[in-house]
Amino acid sequence: MWIRTAKKVNKRHLAGVVAGILLVNTVDASSNEAGQAPSSSWWSWNKEKPGETASQTDINERQARKDKYPQILRTPRSVVDHSLSGVSPLSPVRILRPNPHLEIAFDVRNRNPVYVLERMVVTEEKNNKTPKKRHNFYEEMSLPESFRARNQHYHQSGYDRGHMAPAADFGYQDVDGDPVAADTYTLCNIAPQQSDFNRGIWANLEAWTRRVARDASQRRDRTTYVVTGPLWLPRQQVAPQKFLYSYPALGTPPSLVAVPTHFFKVVVVVAADAPGGHHHIHSFACFVLANDEQSNQRTLADALVRWTDLEAVTGLELFPQWVSPDWKKA
Amino acid sequence: MWIRTAKKVNKRHLAGVVAGILLVNTVDASSNEAGQAPSSSWWSWNKEKPGETASQTDINERQARKDKYPQILRTPRSVVDHSLSGVSPLSPVRILRPNPHLEIAFDVRNRNPVYVLERMVVTEEKNNKTPKKRHNFYEEMSLPESFRARNQHYHQSGYDRGHMAPAADFGYQDVDGDPVAADTYTLCNIAPQQSDFNRGIWANLEAWTRRVARDASQRRDRTTYVVTGPLWLPRQQVAPQKFLYSYPALGTPPSLVAVPTHFFKVVVVVAADAPGGHHHIHSFACFVLANDEQSNQRTLADALVRWTDLEAVTGLELFPQWVSPDWKKA
Numbered sequence: 001m002w003i004r005t006a007k008k009v010n011k012r013h014l015a016g017v018v019a020g021i022l023l024v025n026t027v028d029a030s031s032n033e034a035g036q037a038p039s040s041s042w043w044s045w046n047k048e049k050p051g052e053t054a055s056q057t058d059i060n061e062r063q064a065r066k067d068k069y070p071q072i073l074r075t076p077r078s079v080v081d082h083s084l085s086g087v088s089p090l091s092p093v094r095i096l097r098p099n100p101h102l103e104i105a106f107d108v109r110n111r112n113p114v115y116v117l118e119r120m121v122v123t124e125e126k127n128n129k130t131p132k133k134r135h136n137f138y139e140e141m142s143l144p145e146s147f148r149a150r151n152q153h154y155h156q157s158g159y160d161r162g163h164m165a166p167a168a169d170f171g172y173q174d175v176d177g178d179p180v181a182a183d184t185y186t187l188c189n190i191a192p193q194q195s196d197f198n199r200g201i202w203a204n205l206e207a208w209t210r211r212v213a214r215d216a217s218q219r220r221d222r223t224t225y226v227v228t229g230p231l232w233l234p235r236q237q238v239a240p241q242k243f244l245y246s247y248p249a250l251g252t253p254p255s256l257v258a259v260p261t262h263f264f265k266v267v268v269v270v271a272a273d274a275p276g277g278h279h280h281i282h283s284f285a286c287f288v289l290a291n292d293e294q295s296n297q298r299t300l301a302d303a304l305v306r307w308t309d310l311e312a313v314t315g316l317e318l319f320p321q322w323v324s325p326d327w328k329k330a
Numbered sequence: 331m332w333i334r335t336a337k338k339v340n341k342r343h344l345a346g347v348v349a350g351i352l353l354v355n356t357v358d359a360s361s362n363e364a365g366q367a368p369s370s371s372w373w374s375w376n377k378e379k380p381g382e383t384a385s386q387t388d389i390n391e392r393q394a395r396k397d398k399y400p401q402i403l404r405t406p407r408s409v410v411d412h413s414l415s416g417v418s419p420l421s422p423v424r425i426l427r428p429n430p431h432l433e434i435a436f437d438v439r440n441r442n443p444v445y446v447l448e449r450m451v452v453t454e455e456k457n458n459k460t461p462k463k464r465h466n467f468y469e470e471m472s473l474p475e476s477f478r479a480r481n482q483h484y485h486q487s488g489y490d491r492g493h494m495a496p497a498a499d500f501g502y503q504d505v506d507g508d509p510v511a512a513d514t515y516t517l518c519n520i521a522p523q524q525s526d527f528n529r530g531i532w533a534n535l536e537a538w539t540r541r542v543a544r545d546a547s548q549r550r551d552r553t554t555y556v557v558t559g560p561l562w563l564p565r566q567q568v569a570p571q572k573f574l575y576s577y578p579a580l581g582t583p584p585s586l587v588a589v590p591t592h593f594f595k596v597v598v599v600v601a602a603d604a605p606g607g608h609h610h611i612h613s614f615a616c617f618v619l620a621n622d623e624q625s626n627q628r629t630l631a632d633a634l635v636r637w638t639d640l641e642a643v644t645g646l647e648l649f650p651q652w653v654s655p656d657w658k659k660a
Contacts, residue, residue, distance in 0.1 A: 086651070087649060088433055089646040091423050091425070093422070107645065109643070117418060146638065155571075227419060234579055238578065242578055243583065244578055245577050247574075248575070256564065313583075316421075316422055319417060
C-alpha cells in the first residue's frame, strides 16, 4: 500500500513530515494485495507476455543434462567474516557452470552474457562423429523468471539468437552423445546478433577458432581456451571528453535484452613446458567486431585488437596466471 | 606484432590460410615492444591523460584507513572443484568492503557502482559530534589502473561526483574519528550526477533516509539498511517490443565513465522479534529518480516504485532472507 498524501507537503518540511509515512508497513501491505503500484512517470511498467514454452522432450533433455553436470549458480556472497556479509544483495552477474568445457557469466541487468569461456580439447576419434542434432533454445531455469532472457524477447525482433559458445565447437568434444552442444542453447549463452553478421564474418571467426583448436590438439600438451562476449561501445563523440552511447533493446520494460554494438573473442593456446609442469600462453589473438553487416567487408586481421585494450573495455582480467606484461601491450 | 598480410586473402580460404598467422606468437611480441597496434576502425584508442594526483596527506590517510579495515577485493572465482575454475576471467563486478558499515560493488565496464550497501546504526552519543571534515575524492588503489574511475573523468564534465553512500551518513556512526566518512570518497562510491538533481531532491532523499535511520535507532532492536546505485533505462520506444538506450559517457576510450539515466535507493528497517532472535523487515521504501533537473519538480512519494520492479531493472536480489512474496508485489 503506497501512501500518496505526502505529495502536497511543502518541500522544506518534507524530510520531517514523511519520515513516518513513506515507509511501507509490511503488515498493511500484505493485507492489501490489491494495492496499486505508484504512478511512475519514470517508466510505465507493462507485464511481459508469456514466453514460448518448451516441449516435454526439451524439459526431459534438460533434466537429464542437469543430472549429469551439477549446474551451480555461483553468487558472489561474502566469504569473509564481516557484519554486512549476510545481507549483501546478490550480484546481477550470475555464473553458470553447465559442464567441464563451458562456463557462462550472465548479466541480469541487460539479459546478456558477460563472457562465455570454452575449453576446447579436440580428440581425433570423436572428430565429426558426434551426432549433429538440431536443438531448441531454452530459458535458463536456474534464474528467477523476471531475470531470464526469453525466446519472446527475440521473437520477430529481426535479430538472430547468436551463440557466444557455438554449438559446433562441441562436435569436437570428448563427451558421450550430444548434451554438451545442447548446453549452448541456454539463452544465457545467447545475444542478439545482426543476421548477416552472424552468418558472415562471425561464422568465419568461429570456424577459424575451431581450426586453431584442432591444430593445437595435434600436440597433447596444448589446450585452447576461448572467451567470447558482447560489448557496448559509444557511437559518437559529442564534445571533448564526452561520448554518446546509443543502442536498442528488445522486449517490454522492465524485462529487456540489450542489443550489443560489438562482440569480442579471445583465443588462447596454452602449452605445458613438461607433462604436469608449468603452463604458459603459446599464442593468442583478440578480436572485436561490430554487430552489423558492414563487418563482413573486413578481414579477421582487421579485427585484431590489443590485449590491454580488450581488458579495458570488457572489464575482464583474462588468464592473469599466464599473461606477461611484456607482450600484453604489444 | 600484428600480422596484416591476411587482408587480401580470399574469404573462402581464410580459415585455412590464417590459422597459423593471425595468432600472435608471444615470443615475437615480447621481442618487439615497439610493434604497432592494429588500425581499429571500431574504435580509435587514445591514451588517457594522467588523472589528478593525490596529495601525500591523502595517501597517508588512505594507508591508515587500509590498515584499520581490511580492504578485500572479492573476485567471483570458482569455489567448486571444476576443470574451468582455475582459468575463469575475473568478473567485471568487483566487491569492495572498506568497513563494517559500507560495502561497494563496482562495475569496471562502465566505471560506476552496481550497488552501495550501508548499515546505519545511529548512536545518540556520537550524533552530530563526529568532526565534519572535507575530504578529497580519490581513485580506488586496489583496482588495476585501467579499471579505475578517475578524477580526470569528471574534470570539467559539468557533472557532480555524486556519492551513493553519502558522507553525511557517517556523522551518525559509532566510530572513532572520521575514517568511515572518508571511505565514501573512493571513486567506487561515486557516479556522475546532474548538479541540481544532486543538490535538490536527491539530497532531500538522503536527509529523509538519515531521519528514518535515526528514528529506527530509538529502539535498540532496529537496524536500517540502505542500498543505492545507478540505473540505465531506455529513453524511448522506437517500435513494438523495441526500445532505445541513449546516454553520455565521460573520458576518453577505452576509459569511460557512463552517465546514469536514473538512480535508485531502497531503505529497509529490520527488526528483531526478540534479542538475538529472528529478524524481519519492519518497513521499507524503494525509490527511482531520473538524473535530471526535472526530478526536483517531483515529491519523494512520486518516486516510489515496487520492490519487484526495482529488482527486475537492477538485477539485484535484495535481502532474500527477509522478503515475503506477499508484500513484494504490493
